[in-house]
Amino acid sequence: MKRTYTDQEMIRILKQELVIPDKVDQGMQDAYKKLGIKRSGKISFARKHRMWHVLAAAAVIAAGSSIVVVAANKFLSANLVKEKDSVAYDLTIDRGQTAHKIEVTPTYIPAGYELGAENTPYAGKWHNQETGGTLVISSMNAAELDEQIRLGNAKQLTHGMKEKNLVEELELNGTKAALFMPDSAFVDSTEERLDMMLFNEDEGYLVTIYNSSLPKDEVMKIARGLDIQVLDSTVSYKTDAEINSILAEQEASQKQLQAEMAPHALAGNNFFSAGTELKVPFLPAEDGTKPEDIRYTVESVEVKDRLPASEYPAENFHDYDGEMAAWLNEDGTLKPHERYKYTLNPDGSESGDPVVETVNSKFVVVNMKLKNNNEVNQFGDDVMVCPLIEYLTVDGNAYSKSYTKEYRRANEDYHLQTDGFPVYFDKMYNTEGTKRAKSFHFVPMQPGEELEYTLVYVVDEDRLDNAFFHFYSGYGGWPIPEGGNEFVYVKVQQ
Structure with missing residues (x-):
């Protein structure tokens, strides 16, 4: 319902806006009669039909020219x-x-x-x-x-x-x-x-x-x-007390987030070479259900300037017409694109405004082999075929992971590197409509079934040395069994 005001309430509100001498306040009662305002009942008050100017007029009539109006505290x-x-x-x-x-x-x-x-x-x-x-x-x-x-x-x-x-x-x-x-x-x-x-x-x-x-x-x-x-x-x-409690909670959450987002070193057992069969660890379910056993092998990796249409047909791209075609030169090479480069503090947070850079990119072609090593598919038949491209800080033989993105796309219609997903998959199962858009990197596989296939990624050429294939591990942030791996990486450039 709408808020309503008695005449006395409106006078109180007016006094918050005007300092009125006592004799003026006393004379306002007579001024009401001159303005035709009745003393009984309530006034329905909507935003576009205000009454304060009427009350101000009452004060002016009562005081004549002697009234002094000054600003008072606003709400x-x-x-x-x-x-x-x-x-x-x-x-x-x-x-x-x-x-x-x-x-x-x-x-x-x-x-x-x-x-x-x-x-x-x-x-x-x-x-x-x-x-x-x-x-x-x-x-x-x-x-x-x-x-x-x-x-x-x-x-x-x-x-x-x-x-x-x-x-x-x-x-x-x-x-x-x-x-x-x-x-x-x-x-x-x-x-x-x-x-x-x-x-x-x-x-x-x-x-x-x-x-x-x-x-x-x-x-x-x-x-x-x-x-x-x-x-x-x-x-x-x-x-x-409530404000202080909220501030304390926010400070604690911020410290926890900073600790989680800060760069941290990765152990050597997180890294593997091409040709190695990778058993990606997943947490067992709380009821003791055996985790999935999906084996991946990166058989070969090649960096290319262009992809011949005869070898890489358009129908195998995630969205050739909508995503890829606009970023190809006539000779099949990738056009330059813009990206934002952020300066990161030691704790991984951003510092200042980003810089816009214009960069060139390359195709990364990877031949993969996948095996469904389950005895039974306990979590459905769909298997994710692709690792994601992730960028690590490399210092000699030491590697560290940061959760803050140092680079982000600066072109509105540039989607070739979104979340590190591939742009091409030659054994696509979901080929139509929404399923293609959302699930083109999934295939149904029965226990014991194997699949060999080719994926293509796009990587900025100045970041190739920091690019890794990241295979998702369910152990991220959880206790790892002895000899297990929190992360599973294969370097793009061997």
């Missing part, structure tokens, strides 16, 4: 601070005022956008199936904003934003609004994402509009059409 103070390398909100909440739940309902949504159903990737979001556009409208009441302020997260609202990303500051429906255009994640993206933040300093709330592809005029129409209601339901502010 929420939201000031956008522009610095050399950032723009961020300086936020303050007056916890002396009661926080209320708010309800936000859009009255205008562009054609083609539908609200995603629960249990789907677009739950709670508007999505345009045809264009791929996504629209998210979210809100934070005063108690939620206060919690984020006290946790030190206020600057995260505009994380990564600089003054160049600030399109416009404006007043909109009684809110202090700002329109941002975040930098694209890709150097060649043609989309211009626009986000909007709307702070209501009188009622202490924030509404944000996140949109992936709509133009400015559409974002403005959405914002102007928002029906924002302050409800009777109240929300408690976090106590100091």
Whole structure:
């Protein structure tokens, strides 16, 4: 339901905005009559039909020209601070005022956008199936904003934003609004994402509009059409003890994550040569069920500049037309692509902004043999045929693993190295539609069955010395049986 106010409550609210002399306050009662406001009943209060200006007029009539109006404490103070390398909100909440739940309902949504159903990737979001556009409208009441302020997260609202990303500051429906255009994640993206933040300093709330592809005029129409209601339901502010508890939990989680993500050395028994049959260890089930016994052998590896179509037909690529063709030169070599290079701290975390590099790539052709050595397929017939390409730090004969990616793709439509998967498999079983897209690297195999096949990967030529075939092990992060291996690697360049 909508929040309602008695006349006395509205006077109290007004006093938070105006300092009114006693004689003016006394005379306001007579001024009510002149303005036609009745003394009984309640006023239904929606965002677009405010009454505070009427009360202010009452004060002016009562005081004549002698009234002195000064700024008083607002429920929420939201000031956008522009610095050399950032723009961020300086936020303050007056916890002396009661926080209320708010309800936000859009009255205008562009054609083609539908609200995603629960249990789907677009739950709670508007999505345009045809264009791929996504629209998210979210809100934070005063108690939620206060919690984020006290946790030190206020600057995260505009994380990564600089003054160049600030399109416009404006007043909109009684809110202090700002329109941002975040930098694209890709150097060649043609989309211009626009986000909007709307702070209501009188009622202490924030509404944000996140949109992936709509133009400015559409974002403005959405914002102007928002029906924002302050409800009777109240929300408690976090106590100091609760805030301190959350901060302590966050600090402990951060330390644990840093320890887990920090680079660590790998033992020599994690590395194998081509030609060796690899028994990849998997944890036994809690009920004692025997783990799968799948044997892999990397028979040969060759780095190539091009792949002759007669030897590597297009139908064996994961998606030749959609992924591969655009990145091939006429002579069959790979076109250069852009990537982001991040500087990593000793603990594996990122430092500063990434650098854009233009690099060349090579094809890595690997001939494999796989054997289903199970007596019974306890977990289904599907077997993953491919290791993944992973990059390790190599220092002589010492190897270390980092969980932070030093390099990431900078081209929007570049998918040739996604997660280290191969782009080509000549014994593909799932060849159609969704199964091809999601499961092209799986084949059904019966116990005792063997399969010989060829995989092709794409690797940047300056990273070939650090590239390894990584065979997944179920022992990652768990106690390893004596003589076992946490990781199983074969070096790409022998």
